[in-house]
Amino acid sequence: MKSLLIIGAGGYGQHIKEIAELCGYSKIEFLDDNSPCAIGKIDEWNILQDMYNGCIIAIGNPETRKAITEKINHLHTLIHPDATISRSAIIGDGCVIEAYAAINSNVKIMKSSYICAGAIVNHDAVVNSYCQVDCNAVVASGTIVPEKTKVQSCTVWTDK
Structure with a gap:
């Protein structure tokens, strides 16, 4: 089963989820500091990332995206x-x-x-x-x- 952790559950995160579904991911979950659909907060990425095949960042601000991206081990495209x-x-x-x-x-x-x-x-x-x-x-x-x-x-x- 292909699994993906999306960091950011806003509008772009929801869009990325739909693309991931089309790409064959069946387990897709979010980290977000302000969303009820998230399984945790963004800073919990280090605890959860190894439970997924990969992670992707769905945050528009490039500074924030860069800061998170540089910490993630398994970035997916x-x-x-x-x-x-x-x-x-x-x-x-x-x-x-x-x-x-x-x-x-x-x-x-x-x-x-x-x-x-x-x-x-x-x-x-x-x-x-x-x-x-x-x-x-x-x-x-x-x-x-x-x-x-x-x-x-x-x-x-x-x-x-």
């Missing part, structure tokens, strides 16, 4: 079955790739980044750690998104 990922792309630990996202050739998505629904990361681009490429945003070919950056919905990121 979730890729929605309706996402398109090039065989030459590299996807780091703890990432979430949502439905209809397109990750093209020679792309690097670094640790604990979110590529949201309909987003495109074009060939030879790099999305550094703890980023979010929001819905329908585009990262232009050959560009680099700095660590902890949010590329807003329906925008084009280019550093050229």
